[in-house]
Amino acid sequence: MISSRSLHLTFAACLLLLLLTTAVAFVDLGAWGLVVNLTISGMKALLIGMIFMELKGDKGLSFFVVVLSFLWPLVLFGFTFADYLSR
Amino acid sequence: MIKSWLLTRDHKKIAWLYLGTITCFFAIGGLAATLMRLELLTPTEWLVTSDTYNRLFTLHGIIMVWFFLIPSIPNFFGNYLIPLMIGADDVLFPRLNLISWYVFVFGGAVTFYALLRGGVDTGWTFYPPYSTHFSRSFVALAASGVLISGFSSIFTGINFIVTIHYKRAEGMTWGRLPLFVWTHYATSLVMLLATPILAAVLVMICTERIFNIGFFDTTLGGDPILFQHLFWFYSHPAVYIMILPGMGVVSEIVATFCRKPIFGYWFVVWSSLAIALVGFLVWGHHMFVSGQSPYASLIFSFLSMAVAVPSAIKVFNWLATLYKGAISFEAPMLYGLGFIGLFTIGGLTGVFVAALGFDVHVHDTYFVVAHFHYIMVGGAVMAYMGALHLWWPKMTGRMYPENQARLAAVVLFLGFNVTFFPQFILGILGNPRRYHTYPPEFAWLHQISTLGAVLLAVGYIYPLYYLSRSFFKGEKAGKNPWQAGGLEWTTSSPPPEKNFEEPVEVVAGPYALHARKGISP
Amino acid sequence: MTRKEARFGMWLFLSSELVFFSGFFLLYAVLRFRFMEDFQQASKHMYVFLGFLNTVILLTSSWLMALALHSTRRKKIFFLGGTFFLGLLFLGLKFYEYFLHAKEGIFPGFSVGISEKLNSGQELFMNLYVLGTGLHALHMIFGLIALASLLTLFYFHRDPTPDALERMGLYWHFVDLVWLFLFPLFYLLGVSK
Numbered sequence: 001m002i003s004s005r006s007l008h009l010t011f012a013a014c015l016l017l018l019l020l021t022t023a024v025a026f027v028d029l030g031a032w033g034l035v036v037n038l039t040i041s042g043m044k045a046l047l048i049g050m051i052f053m054e055l056k057g058d059k060g061l062s063f064f065v066v067v068l069s070f071l072w073p074l075v076l077f078g079f080t081f082a083d084y085l086s087r
Numbered sequence: 088m089i090k091s092w093l094l095t096r097d098h099k100k101i102a103w104l105y106l107g108t109i110t111c112f113f114a115i116g117g118l119a120a121t122l123m124r125l126e127l128l129t130p131t132e133w134l135v136t137s138d139t140y141n142r143l144f145t146l147h148g149i150i151m152v153w154f155f156l157i158p159s160i161p162n163f164f165g166n167y168l169i170p171l172m173i174g175a176d177d178v179l180f181p182r183l184n185l186i187s188w189y190v191f192v193f194g195g196a197v198t199f200y201a202l203l204r205g206g207v208d209t210g211w212t213f214y215p216p217y218s219t220h221f222s223r224s225f226v227a228l229a230a231s232g233v234l235i236s237g238f239s240s241i242f243t244g245i246n247f248i249v250t251i252h253y254k255r256a257e258g259m260t261w262g263r264l265p266l267f268v269w270t271h272y273a274t275s276l277v278m279l280l281a282t283p284i285l286a287a288v289l290v291m292i293c294t295e296r297i298f299n300i301g302f303f304d305t306t307l308g309g310d311p312i313l314f315q316h317l318f319w320f321y322s323h324p325a326v327y328i329m330i331l332p333g334m335g336v337v338s339e340i341v342a343t344f345c346r347k348p349i350f351g352y353w354f355v356v357w358s359s360l361a362i363a364l365v366g367f368l369v370w371g372h373h374m375f376v377s378g379q380s381p382y383a384s385l386i387f388s389f390l391s392m393a394v395a396v397p398s399a400i401k402v403f404n405w406l407a408t409l410y411k412g413a414i415s416f417e418a419p420m421l422y423g424l425g426f427i428g429l430f431t432i433g434g435l436t437g438v439f440v441a442a443l444g445f446d447v448h449v450h451d452t453y454f455v456v457a458h459f460h461y462i463m464v465g466g467a468v469m470a471y472m473g474a475l476h477l478w479w480p481k482m483t484g485r486m487y488p489e490n491q492a493r494l495a496a497v498v499l500f501l502g503f504n505v506t507f508f509p510q511f512i513l514g515i516l517g518n519p520r521r522y523h524t525y526p527p528e529f530a531w532l533h534q535i536s537t538l539g540a541v542l543l544a545v546g547y548i549y550p551l552y553y554l555s556r557s558f559f560k561g562e563k564a565g566k567n568p569w570q571a572g573g574l575e576w577t578t579s580s581p582p583p584e585k586n587f588e589e590p591v592e593v594v595a596g597p598y599a600l601h602a603r604k605g606i607s608p
Numbered sequence: 609m610t611r612k613e614a615r616f617g618m619w620l621f622l623s624s625e626l627v628f629f630s631g632f633f634l635l636y637a638v639l640r641f642r643f644m645e646d647f648q649q650a651s652k653h654m655y656v657f658l659g660f661l662n663t664v665i666l667l668t669s670s671w672l673m674a675l676a677l678h679s680t681r682r683k684k685i686f687f688l689g690g691t692f693f694l695g696l697l698f699l700g701l702k703f704y705e706y707f708l709h710a711k712e713g714i715f716p717g718f719s720v721g722i723s724e725k726l727n728s729g730q731e732l733f734m735n736l737y738v739l740g741t742g743l744h745a746l747h748m749i750f751g752l753i754a755l756a757s758l759l760t761l762f763y764f765h766r767d768p769t770p771d772a773l774e775r776m777g778l779y780w781h782f783v784d785l786v787w788l789f790l791f792p793l794f795y796l797l798g799v800s801k
Binding site for chain 3: 002004007008010011014015018021022025026027028029033037038040041044045048049051052053058061062065066068069070072073076077080081084
């Protein structure tokens with residue numbers, strides 16, 4: 001079971017990450033800016049997914065579904081960019 | 088009485104609701120094809136204008152793909168049989184099941200309305216910039232109808248997956264599932280992961296058309312090939328949604344009428360999953376001549392050849408099952424054998440078009456049309472007809488007239504080949520598709536094709552007649568007229584509301600005949 | 609139907625939603641790849657403070673939603689109500705933003721002469737922005753309707769099952785997650801340029 005404490009901590013962590021991502025946005029990192037943004041958003045997603053959505057507690061099945069549904073768009077992105085980058 | 092049907096949560100009744108709906112759509116799509124084939128009797132325009140012809144082939148494609156082929160086997164046979172085959176009393180989410188039918192009907196109604204208003208002329212593929220900026224037809228309306236019906240697919244996929252995971256009877260392990268169930272599981276994965284992209288891309292088409300945006304418009308900075316990537320990312324897996332269930336049916340038919348377990352059960356299982364998976368990696372083969380990078384095309388070509396392998400494995404397994412089997416040629420078996428032969432031709436020609444050089448020559452010609460009709464009609468529709476005959480006694484409690492059914496199957500097979508084989512030749516000779524006129528030297532091939540279409544029509548109408556008749560006049564069928572394995576054959580015909588009178592306990596797989604508690608010989 | 613089964617069903621649905629939004633994100637990715645500079649310039653038109661505020665609002669609503677699942681009945685209603693209220697607030701701010709953009713003359717589809725103010729790439733950015741946040745807002749509206757239904761059930765003492773609340777929670781968190789990606793991709797793009 002997820003304790004209230006974890007919920008509060010997750011919320012606080014997400015807010016902090018939000019501040020971080022906004023602060024970082026003021027620095028010109030060029031192409032890395034996107035990577036940093038997506039990484040931080042990914043971390044927030046992980047926290048919300050594992051704690052708020054209780055993926056931590058679900059058996060492997062739901063976890064597997066989530067992983068699959070993240071991989072699939074990667075296929076879409078990957079092959080489409082393979083086209084655009086090699087034209 | 089009407090309420091008991093329209094508010095039902097019984098998967099069997101919902102299946103019948105679907106049957107009624109998809110039969111109507113099949114008739115509409117078939118009517119469009121009839122008009123097309125009639126027009127194509129002469130090299131010049133005689134029956135319809137080019138604009139009308141464009142609307143006809145678009146209608147034919149949209150209706151047949153989204154409103155017949157995709158729902159046909161899963162939503163009628165899948166809905167009816169999966170709970171029975173796994174020993175359950177219903178699907179896990181019965182209300183969602185009913186909602187999925189209403190959503191389907193609503194989507195169909197919107198599309199039908201677009202048709203009544205004059206239809207669409209873009210082809211079922213909705214390619215921009217024509218569909219977004221130039222077509223003076225009801226694109227957004229038709230696209231919305233398709234979008235709505237897509238949700239029906241997604242809900243069905245969800246329902247099947249959870250049902251197969253959680254409602255299997257005691258002793259029904261994954262390794263004892265009939266192959267029909269496995270292929271529907273694979274199909275459901277594809278429905279779930281592919282259909283949402285269709286929804287996304289149709290939304291984009293509609294917004295582009297209505298608000299004059301430029302995602303796919305080169306003059307506004309967009310790229311029409313981006314549409315094609317998104318469209319085909321769904322539409323290629325969609326063809327596997329259309330064929331995988333049919334493959335499941337064929338496995339059941341072959342096992343039943345050879346009185347043998349399917350050869351290489353786990354090979355067939357893994358092949359089904361492999362088809363579903365690899366099917367997502369090949370969509371660019373629809374775009375070889377679109378301006379896509381040749382390097383991407385190379386990768387897609389290679390993967391498209393690879394995806395043929397699991398399909399071939401299945402064909403070999405069916406053949407190995409037939410070998411030394413105690414074969415009998417009832418109607419379902421005729422359809423099943425027809426599937427194996429015609430699907431093989433369709434699949435092989437698929438490998439041809441997967442080759443870059445060859446595809447450049449035959450893209451947008453009748454060769455491609457023939458290729459996919461061999462799979463979709465020679466394959467999927469034959470499987471549908473086979474399933475109809477195999478499980479008719481179970482679902483209605485009546486037998487169909489065997490000799491008439493065999494005749495119909497032969498007529499269908501002949502009619503199909505006479506219609507579509509000439510189209511391979513037309514394609515290689517250079518006859519492009521989606522035109523209502525053609526060079527006069529091709530006339531004889533088109534005329535043979537249209538003649539075949541007449542036979543094909545007979546092959547569809549005849550069963551409609553004798554099956555309907557058998558509802559009232561057919562000989563009563565027992566629990567298991569085919570002496571088949573599978574849990575659905577252990578309950579009465581038709582099954583009681585909760586499917587099984589006694590609780591089900593499974594001790595063996597469905598192809599190990601006579602090894603189950605409670606089966607009556 | 610057990611809790612495990614109900615959750616699994618909802619996860620499957622959410623995975624289809626994820627794929628849906630990824631189609632949109634692909635559109636964004638390809639067009640941004642083509643129009644990097646224009647996107648950065650166009651992003652300067654975003655109201656970063658409002659976007660930031662909205663992100664905080666949505667995160668808070670997610671927090672309340674999660675708390676609602678682990679509380680007594682009275683607190684459940686309070687937290688769900690809070691989530692609902694914050695959701696409404698989010699939409700209100702969002703539409704206010706749209707209004708501001710329209711006043712500026714750069715809201716796609718409703719601004720005549722948008723092509724004078726923005727070049728193709730920038731206009732595409734605005735189109736994507738409206739499409740993306742619009743689809744997100746649509747999902748928020750569905751979520752709010754569902755929340756309202758749950759609250760109504762509580763009001764009439766025909767309490768929804770814990771499973772129903774869990775599924776609501778999963779959906780709501782998902783919608784929050786989508787926004788967490790939309791925010792940096794649209795609002796933070798041009799901040800440092």
